[in-house]
Amino acid sequence: MSEVEEGRAVVAVRGGSAHGPAHLVLTASVARRYYLDGRSKVEIAEEFALSRFKVARLLDDARSSGLVRIEIGHPGVIDVELSARLMETLGLQHCVVTDTPDDHPASLREHLGAAAAELLTELVTPDDVLGLSWARSVSAMATALQRLATVPVIQLTGALTRPGVDDSSIEVVRDVARVAGGPAYFFYAPMAVPDAATAQALRRQPEVARAFSRIGSVTRAVAGVGAWAPEQSTLYDATSEAERHELGRLGVTAEISGVLVDADGTPVASDLTERMIGITAEQMRAVPEVIAIVYGTAKVKAVLAAVRGGLVDSLVTHSTLAEALIREAGS
Template sequence: MSRKNVQHGSSDHLAPEDEEQLALVAWYYYHDGLTQGDIGDMLGISRIKVSRLLDRGRQSGIIQVNINSPYAGCFRQQRALIERFGLRDARVVPAFDKGDAGTRVAQAAAQLLMQELEPGELLAIGWGETVSKTLQQMTPLLTQGQLELVSLTGGVATYLNGSGFGKMSNIHLIPTPLRVSSSDFARALREEPFVRDIIDMALTSRVALVGVGSLSDEATLVRSDYCNRSELNLFRRQGAAGDILGFFYDAEGNVLPLDIHEHVVSVPLSSLASIDTVIGAAAGVEKADAILGAMRGRHINTLVTDQPTAEAILERSDP
């Protein structure tokens, strides 16, 4: 990685002799790697003056810093996403030809969570493939009891049990499917004291991790038999852009009045607002509209995605 690069430009605020000294200081610092103290000794000026010259050079545009790395574009996209959508944070992983994007986004989400969470803290988790992959990356924290999990929806036990986490005392799961056959049955399950306690516990979490579902025929809800393609086509015609926790919303993030929502055993999507940090982890250009809706509706305030998806989001939301 080329960490720094110096370019010369013009400034109306500097006398020629001052600009010459600034350029010399910048060359020694960025090109030759000398310390500010070394440069001050060479030029007979104080280290503080060297520091001020460098600051003035960056502010005036005489000094421009370029990062020659695949991550540079990601950093620009992260900043753009944060500023455009008022996010708390964003992480964008570079596009690579090899490797599964979902797995790499899950790795980034796990790293962010390990930075965000304190030992013994409670993490609320939603339903989805990327959430599952993220938890796989955090296996040591879970098996050593350094982290507690609580589910925001039913159905989470399906993939956690297969990972060997299901019977651990630090994991609290809603013991139902995500979707059940009738609205009456779903209502009864949500009112069961044990289920109610898990939902209440989830809403005490400071941090939540959720997946963002698309309306594609290969959506996880379809592959897991919670929805069929015909239903998704109907939801799409009714304006759905994506789903979180089994609740479908439109391009602006408004939850749609769909009958399926009465069949879901889940924390209501509107209740996520009570959780301080809600991280949405998702990859794939086909999910761009779903992620856009999630951010516009304030259902998530932190995003972890990959570079192609971030590019698509920013292009489709160009102000």
Template sequence: MHNRSQYIYEVADLYYMQGLTMETIAARYQVSRASISRLLKDARAEGIVRISLNAEFRPKDNLAQKIMDRYKVRAQVVSVNASASPITRMQKVARVAAEVFDSCIVEGSVAGIAWGSTVTEVAKYLKKRPLKDVTVVQLNGAGNAHHTGIPYSGTILGSVAETYGAQMIHFPVPAFFDFAATKQAMWCERSIAGVLAVQKTVDVALFGIGAFGGAIPSHVYNGGYFDADELKKMRAQGVVGDICTLLLREDGTYADLDINARATGPTPAELAKIPRRVCAASGDHRVKALRGALRTGAITDLVVDAQLAHLLLEV
């Protein structure tokens, strides 16, 4: 006698893959059509069957097409009521970003995850879909002088890994070292070098955009990662935000910012070597940082709310 999961799988295979009708399947197993219908419902609920739409075929509105033409990225613009709260905007963007990211994941994928508030929301909308040989690796360190950051980044990484039944690889370093020389020394340590080697094999990356200043500054800028003097210097240097905790200006430049010599996230140039780079962003306060990130060429797939999309196209 088959165990229940095997039974459900066989019924689902006959219906979805071989095109048999419920009546034909019911006759084969000598059960009622209603029983087959319930089994197919269970197959979807338990993740044995996953039905999805390929986000790349989502009809593009005019805004999305303009962003695609200007910035040379795949774009999804999420319609959100203008009066919606910031968290509602983020959640709606996160739901679509989860679809886009999930459509990129196949057996053997190596997914790179950069922690952040938006990515936290994206992870919540991923539907469980165990796959073979998937690896999920943390792209940027999370700790600072006040806390390790591991619970925050670990929750995100764990959530994505659980979705795919994947191997999970942490990156146990701070978001920013106190000294560039310390980073250089740590990069030679075998335990860290091993993680860096996995990062170089990533084929799908997921990240958000951090905003420096504005009504809602991102966690990097108000979570104890920088002191007052550092924040003042960054402002004077024209920093508008970050991508994977790598600071940048609105024009997309970043290489001459000395703080980046201490940053542990991948540079835009390193990100650009990854085949698919999914970025989710919401909120007007992120427009300068997102514009800078787009100008680096680090993004291939952008999911953004309509209000932010309009602002992106204003200049």
């Protein structure tokens, strides 16, 4: 067997044809010229004194008989095949799966942030309006982002400061807007407040109302997905034990930008919902594309809930979680 790697294509020419040796040698020679040497069918026809149609038939025979095998790969850390499988399995708009070890969460988050930054750079056009929710993965994306079309950037959730977290949704919006060179719509308010009356008053504040009035214009958004479990959601860790228990009793499985949903993706109404400062489930579903950056196999059911509920349309994740999602979706 002879192999050569040129960019994304690996071509192997090997024995095993059902034809006689002369035909085998001719077919292999034609295949080598075409796939490995980059010769045109016309050039090959002239060299071997064949018609172009004969060359085409030999190339077809080489592929169908297994004499030539073409494998599509990728020079980077993106698992192209797994990305396509997950996208098809979950019916996603876009999907990027990185082949990154998941034994170091900080490193994994950094790799996913870089992959999400590349995806956003590719997808966002000057006609878009970008919305950002806070999550550590979204913060990693903002750090990795080097260029972006000139678009408005809108804060979708209030700030949630926790131990070990050195930035907030405000800084993330500012950083991305600085790269994009467009206007930034941000506000100083927490993600959750003690009571519904305070939440209503804060939503009427000029800077909050200014940002929220533009949520309906958002065409692409980036968010994280949290599982309703310890250390799997920053919001979960910020709530009281009584609240966690009550929301668990109500069937909360996932949290996406402060929106609480059950295993089927149905929003769960609660006292906490009334106290949130951020995008609603209806508003999130109305965004044409919500890209979620997610890591950790503990979030399998949470991710599926977010997709089922129409709150997430595209994913940036890693191979271990992608394979687990495909298995769980299949079962």
